Structure formats: C-alpha cells, structure tokens
Amino acid sequence: MFLHRFTRIAVMTGVLGALSACGGGIGSSNLFSRTGVPTDEQLASKERADAQRAALARANGEDKRRSTIWDLFTNTSDPNTTVEVNKYLWQASLEVLNFLPIESVDPFTGVIVTGYGTPPGGGRAYRATIYVQDPALDARSLRVALQSRGGAVPAETAKAIEDAILTRARQLRIRDSKL
Structure with a gap:
C-alpha cells in the first residue's frame, strides 16, 4: 500500500514538473505562432518591451545586472557620489536673480528654487527654478524654468534670463582668470 501510494505521488510530481517546464500555462505569453516561429509583429512587440524595460532600468540607476538574490538586499550605490556643478553658473544665477527670494538651494544636486519676486522696474512677479x-x-x-502668477512665461523671457546668467558666468570666469 505504501509503495503504491509513493509511486503515484512520484509519477504525479514528475508529470506536473514536465508540464510546468513546458510553459504555455495560464497567463503565459504566446510569443510563437502555431509553427513555433515568432511572427514579425511578435518580435517587434517583444523588442519594444525589452527596450522600454532597459530604459526604465537605466533611468532608475539599475543598469547593472544582479547576480544573486542576495544582491537585492545590498545597497550597491556609492554614498560619496556627488554631482558637480559649475561654480560660475551657480554664482551668476544667484546674482542675476537676486531680486527673487530664495526658497531652497541644493549645491549637491545643482538646484535653486526661488519664490515670487518683481524685477527692478517691472510690474510682473516671477518665480524661477534653476538647474545647473x-x-x-x-x-x-543650465536649465531655467520661469513662472508668473498669471501662468506660463513666454519662451523668450526664459531665454533672456538664461543668456543673462551665461553672460555673467563668463564675466566671473574671466575675472578669476586674471587673478
């Protein structure tokens, strides 16, 4: 009786293992046509999905492959990594937009966020986010994003601010090179 039961369990386990190895179960994708060869549409769709997954992984900083399950639980990023910003662009941004109140400054990521302020001789209030x-x-x-209380700011205005910051940064660099 015991041998008969053990044999049945072994046979069922073998059959289930063989069936699960074949795939094609519920929820599996049918990459191949009836002939066993993928169609052009299926290949293009799979390649597109693979490219999207790879781009998402790169955007999230997961470019390298994990080798074991335990690598998921380790922090592999270097905590001493910093983003370098151009000191002249940074200083010029603060000088050109000195009429705007500073809300937050992060020199490690290169972001300056200002509150609303009115430029000298102007009547419209602006706020800016600067990214060096x-x-x-x-x-x-350099990236400058401007906003007014009334909504969007014309692209020419943002371009003029960027040009003013770049001009001032070049002046600061020339001044430092003469020292």
Whole structure:
C-alpha cells in the first residue's frame, strides 16, 4: 500500500514538473505562432518591451545586472557620489536673480528654487527654478524654468534670463582668470 501510494505521488510530481517546464500555462505569453516561429509583429512587440524595460532600468540607476538574490538586499550605490556643478553658473544665477527670494538651494544636486519676486522696474512677479547640471561652462549645463502668477512665461523671457546668467558666468570666469 505504501509503495503504491509513493509511486503515484512520484509519477504525479514528475508529470506536473514536465508540464510546468513546458510553459504555455495560464497567463503565459504566446510569443510563437502555431509553427513555433515568432511572427514579425511578435518580435517587434517583444523588442519594444525589452527596450522600454532597459530604459526604465537605466533611468532608475539599475543598469547593472544582479547576480544573486542576495544582491537585492545590498545597497550597491556609492554614498560619496556627488554631482558637480559649475561654480560660475551657480554664482551668476544667484546674482542675476537676486531680486527673487530664495526658497531652497541644493549645491549637491545643482538646484535653486526661488519664490515670487518683481524685477527692478517691472510690474510682473516671477518665480524661477534653476538647474545647473554639469561642471562645464556652456548653455547645455543650465536649465531655467520661469513662472508668473498669471501662468506660463513666454519662451523668450526664459531665454533672456538664461543668456543673462551665461553672460555673467563668463564675466566671473574671466575675472578669476586674471587673478
């Protein structure tokens, strides 16, 4: 009786194992057509999904592959990593927008957030968020977002502020190089 029961359990376990290894169960994706070869549509869809997953992983800083389950529980990021910002762009941003009250400043990430303020000789109140994202002194390193109490600000106004900050940053650099 015991041997018969043990044999039945072993056979059922083997059958279940073989069926689960085949896949094709409920919820599995059918990547292959009836011939066993993926169609062009299915391949394109899978490649698109893989590319989206890879881009999301890169955006979240999960570029490298995990090797074991225990790697999920370790913090592999370097706590001493800092973002470098250009000191001239940083100082020029504070000088050009000195009429705006500072709400928060984070030199480690390069973000300056201001409150509403009126420029000298102007009647409209603005607020700004400045992002210095690179140690290079060029236009790609600077992002300025402006907002007024009435809503959006014309792109020309934001561009003029960026140009003023870049001009002042270049002046500061030239002044330092003469010392």
